[in-house]
Each structure stands twice: as structure tokens, then as C-alpha cells.
Amino acid sequence: MADVEAMKQRLEAYLKAGFPHREELSVQQVERMPVGVSYETYLFTTAWNEGGKPCSESLVVRMEPESGPVPPYDVRPQYEALKSVHGTAVPVPRVHWLETDGSALGRPFFVMDKVEGDTLLGAWTRSPDHRESLKEHYVSILAALHALDWQALELSTLNVPQHNRHHAEREIARWQGVIEDTQFTPQPVLAELISWLKGNVPQAGRTTLCHGDYHSRNFLAREGRIVAVLDWEMVGIGDPVSDLAWHSMFMRILRENAFWPEDDFIRRYEETAGVEVDRDSLFFWQILSWVKLTAIGLAGLRTGIVSSDLDMRQVGLWTMLLPLLQDAPARMLGF
Amino acid sequence: MDTPLTTLMLERCAQTIEQVITPKLTGAFEFEQAMYIAILLHILAPAVEEKTQEVQAENDRMRQVLGQVLHSLQGNAAAAGLAESLHDPLRRAAEGQVAIGEANSELKGALVDAIKGLDELGAALPDETVSALRGEIRAALRQQLDHSVQRVIHRMGGMPL
Numbered sequence: 001m002a003d004v005e006a007m008k009q010r011l012e013a014y015l016k017a018g019f020p021h022r023e024e025l026s027v028q029q030v031e032r033m034p035v036g037v038s039y040e041t042y043l044f045t046t047a048w049n050e051g052g053k054p055c056s057e058s059l060v061v062r063m064e065p066e067s068g069p070v071p072p073y074d075v076r077p078q079y080e081a082l083k084s085v086h087g088t089a090v091p092v093p094r095v096h097w098l099e100t101d102g103s104a105l106g107r108p109f110f111v112m113d114k115v116e117g118d119t120l121l122g123a124w125t126r127s128p129d130h131r132e133s134l135k136e137h138y139v140s141i142l143a144a145l146h147a148l149d150w151q152a153l154e155l156s157t158l159n160v161p162q163h164n165r166h167h168a169e170r171e172i173a174r175w176q177g178v179i180e181d182t183q184f185t186p187q188p189v190l191a192e193l194i195s196w197l198k199g200n201v202p203q204a205g206r207t208t209l210c211h212g213d214y215h216s217r218n219f220l221a222r223e224g225r226i227v228a229v230l231d232w233e234m235v236g237i238g239d240p241v242s243d244l245a246w247h248s249m250f251m252r253i254l255r256e257n258a259f260w261p262e263d264d265f266i267r268r269y270e271e272t273a274g275v276e277v278d279r280d281s282l283f284f285w286q287i288l289s290w291v292k293l294t295a296i297g298l299a300g301l302r303t304g305i306v307s308s309d310l311d312m313r314q315v316g317l318w319t320m321l322l323p324l325l326q327d328a329p330a331r332m333l334g335f
Numbered sequence: 336m337d338t339p340l341t342t343l344m345l346e347r348c349a350q351t352i353e354q355v356i357t358p359k360l361t362g363a364f365e366f367e368q369a370m371y372i373a374i375l376l377h378i379l380a381p382a383v384e385e386k387t388q389e390v391q392a393e394n395d396r397m398r399q400v401l402g403q404v405l406h407s408l409q410g411n412a413a414a415a416g417l418a419e420s421l422h423d424p425l426r427r428a429a430e431g432q433v434a435i436g437e438a439n440s441e442l443k444g445a446l447v448d449a450i451k452g453l454d455e456l457g458a459a460l461p462d463e464t465v466s467a468l469r470g471e472i473r474a475a476l477r478q479q480l481d482h483s484v485q486r487v488i489h490r491m492g493g494m495p496l
Contacts, residue, residue, distance in 0.1 A: 033364075034363045034364045034366075034367050185439075185440045185443060186440060186443040186446070186447045187443070187447065188443050188446035188447050188472075188475075188476055189476045189479065189480060191446070191447040191450040192472065192476055195450050195451070195454050198454070199454075252496050253496055310368075311368070312368050312371045312372045313367050313368065313371045315375055316371025316374045317371060319374075319375055319378055319379075320374055320378065320487055322483075323480065323483035323484045323486070323487050324484060324487065324495060324496050326480060326483075327480045327483075327484045327495050328495065328496040330473075330476065330477065330480055331495070335473035335474070335477050
């Protein structure tokens with residue numbers, strides 16, 4: 001749904017029904033955010049009167065797409081994760097409500113606070129004095145996330161691994177399935193990479209809550225501190241090394257090695273988290289990260305071509321990236 | 336060889352989007368739409384002229400590799416199913432029964448079958464045979480990767496990741 005006027009009307013009707021005590025409620029300034037290529041993100045401001053006093057708040061809608069690059073879609077895990085993690089050392093926006101009934105806005109969604117802040121890259125570039133603190137916070141948040149007692153959190157929609165290779169095996173199967181379901185032509189390079197992955201599944205040393213998309217573009221920062229970790233749609237329970245590998249892949253893609261050189265980042269994480277990261281396991285998860293992102297790319301390409309929602313970002317972005325995303329892990333494996 | 340008219344037209348469309356339309360757009364979402372359409376047109380335009388030769392070279396290489404796989408499977412009862420699945424696409428490509436692009440897709444499908452089949456056969460083939468075949472398969476994959484990466488890098492600039 002790219003039509004923001006239609007979104008404004010539906011949101012207004014939804015809020016009026018949900019908050020009947022809010023007099024003269026209106027929705028203003030709906031804007032579809034260009035960030036991300038999966039969930040649709042809308043920023044809006046709502047204003048109302050309460051006892052004659054004018055009130056307003058800026059909020060964010062995160063809505064399942066009609067189809068997208070990270071299937072299958074289920075808005076509940078990220079809502080649960082955000083709700084559970086809020087108030088810990090992992091800064092996240094406060095979530096307000098979850099709507100799994102698609103009739104309100106067209107598809108399931110949740111609403112969260114708008115967090116004021118600069119992108120991490122923007123803060124890094126504009127504030128040299130804050131670079132060290134931002135780097136440190138970026139690592140310490142990841143260590144804190146992995147240290148959370150996930151069994152004590154309310155995460156009923158997340159799958160719990162049944163053995164210490166289960167997370168990796170499940171991820172291989174998931175992304176292989178996405179590749180096979182969405183490819184336009186057979187993908188022998190990916191078949192070879194998956195063949196290698198299946199023969200080299202490591203044992204997880206720990207089982208933790210994993211963000212699933214931990215990289216520098218999913219953060220907001222203010223005054224030298226990270227104020228929000230965003231984009232929790234791939235959250236899961238599993239091997240925390242997967243987050244480290246995903247981060248290192250994105251550093252290469254975004255060419256942001258100056259932010260955290262890979263070896264330095266891993267060493268700092270080890271010091272902060274008080275654990276040793278198995279380098280063979282890291283290598284496995286790095287290869288799997290490239291395969292996962294390529295699978296997302298293939299699904300994104302198909303979405304961009306067949307979806308009724310006209311969005312050429314998917315087609316342009318993935319046409320440009322897909323060859324490079326397969327080339328990098330092939331080189332890592334020596335071909 | 337002159338640049339085909341289709342290529343010139345697509346390039347022209349991309350330039351028009353970049354230089355005439357994009358500067359007038361005020362919405363971030365609309366700006367990104369225009370930008371990515373221009374990128375796509377830049378990538379697709381040369382494919383019109385370059386692709387045929389590259390695809391033919393890929394097909395030749397895949398036929399060679401798949402022929403080696405088939406040869407290694409001869410007389411191996413456990414590999415009969417795999418051999419059968421490779422036979423048809425190889426024959427059709429060799430006899431020119433299908434268009435070059437379709438043959439490319441069929442041969443890639445056969446290569447996927449070969450990769451999975453070698454995994455499943457396990458001990459039914461000697462290790463050194465599997466290792467040699469994997470090497471040949473990977474060389475064919477490298478050729479395909481080089482083609483696709485070069486196409487992107489040549490047009491968009493940059494370097495491999």
C-alpha cells in the first residue's frame with residue numbers, strides 16, 4: 001500500500017474506534033519511510049483533545065507487506081521481542097499495540113513510538129568526538145542482547161532449538177526453501193554453497209536471543225549513544241555467532257570497515273561478552289549469512305516484479321547486488 | 336558492431352530519469368523509485384548485446400562439466416537416477432533443440448541436480464572422483480559468477496565485495 005492518503009483515512013478510523021475518549025482525533029503527516037525493503041513503515045502524527053487540552057504524539061506503524069523478501073510474514077515475533085526487550089540494556093522503541101486482524105489497515109501491524117535520533121552512520125560521520133562511544137555501545141548492546149535470559153521473556157512465537165545444531169540446520173532449510181520458491185532460474189552457485197553448509201554445520205556453544213539483522217543501518221543514535229535498535233523482523237533464538245557473522249557481512253557490503261574492522265569487532269565482543277567466539281563457527285555463519293541475504297534478494301526480486309504494490313527499489317537493488325552476494329562467499333570457499 | 340537501438344533507448348531512458356525527473360522529485364520514496372529504475376535500465380541496456388556470447392560460453396562449459404559427471408556415473412547403479420536427470424537437458428542443448436537462454440536455464444538446473452546428487456551419493460563414488468568433479472563444477476560456477484559480476488561492476492562501477 002503506497003497510497004498514504006488511504007493509509008491516513010484507515011488509521012484515523014482505526015484510532016477513533018480504539019480510542020473513543022480522544023475527542024476530535026485526527027491523523028496528520030502520514031509518510032511512508034523509504035527505509036527497509038520488507039515491512040512497510042509509516043510515520044504519522046495523531047492529535048486529539050482530552051478534557052479540552054490538545055494532545056499529540058508521533059508514532060510508527062510497522063505493517064506486514066503484501067509479499068516480500070523475508071517470507072513467511074508474521075508480525076508477532078518482532079512485537080513480542082520489542083515488548084520483552086524494552087527496559088533492558090538493549091534500547092528499543094516502546095511498542096503500543098499489536099493488530100493481527102488484517103481488516104483494519106489491510107494487513108497485520110503494530111504501532112511503536114517514533115524515536116528521535118540520527119542514523120548510526122550519520123552520527124558517526126558528523127560527530128567524530130562520539131565515534132568511540134558509538135562503537136563501544138554497538139558492541140555492548142549486542143553482548144547485552146545475547147546475555148538476556150530469553151527463557152524468562154515472553155517470546156511464545158519464537159522457535160526454540162531442540163539441539164545445538166538445530167538453529168543452523170533450520171536456517172539452511174529455511175533459506176534453501178526461499179531460494180527454491182522464489183528463483184526465476186535455477187541457482188547452481190547457491191546449490192554449491194548450500195552443499196558446503198550442510199557438510200559443515202557447527203555446534204552452537206550458546207543459545208541466546210538473536211536479533212537476526214544486526215548491522216549499522218538498523219540503529220538510531222543521539223549524543224554519542226545508540227537510542228534504538230530497529231528492524232527486529234528476523235529475531236530468533238539460536239546461536240549468537242549468527243549475529244556476529246551477519247554484522248561482518250554487512251560491514252563488507254556497506255564498506256564500513258572503518259566503523260568496526262572485523263577482527264577488532266570480534267575481539268571486543270569477546271571481551272565485552274566474556275566468551276570466546278569459535279572462528280570455524282564464525283566462518284560457517286558468514287557463508288550462511290551471504291546465502292541468507294541472497295535468498296532475501298531473490299525473494300525481493302520476485303516481489304518487485306510480481307507484487308501489485310509498485311516498488312522498483314526491490315528490482316533495482318537486487319539486480320545490482322545478487323551477483324556480488326554470490327561472488328563473495330564463493331571466493332571465501334575458494335572458487 | 337554498432338550499439339543496438341534498444342540499448343541506446345534504454346540508456347537514454349535512464350539518463351532522462353536521472354537528469355530530468357529525479358531532481359524534481361521531493362518525496363524520498365518517489366526519489367528512490369526513480370533512482371532504482373535508472374540503475375536497472377543501466378544494467379539491462381548492455382545485456383541486450385553482451386549476453387548472447389556469454390551465455391553460449393556458459394552453456395559450452397556446463398555441457399562439458401555435465402558430460403564429465405555423466406561419464407563418472409556410468410555403470411554405477413546408485414547413480415542411475417541422477418544420470419537420467421542430466422541426460423535430457425544435455426541432449427537438448429547439444430542438438431540445439433531449445434533457444435540459447437532456455438538451454439542455459441536447463442543446464443543450470445542440471446548442474447543443481449548434479450551438485451545435490453553428488454552429495455546424496457556419498458560413498459557410492461570414490462572420494463577422488465567426487466573431489467575432481469566438484470572442482471570442475473566450481474570452475475564452471477566461477478565463469479558464471481565472473482560474467483554476472485562484471486556486468487554489474489562494468490556498468491555501476493565499484494568492485495567485488
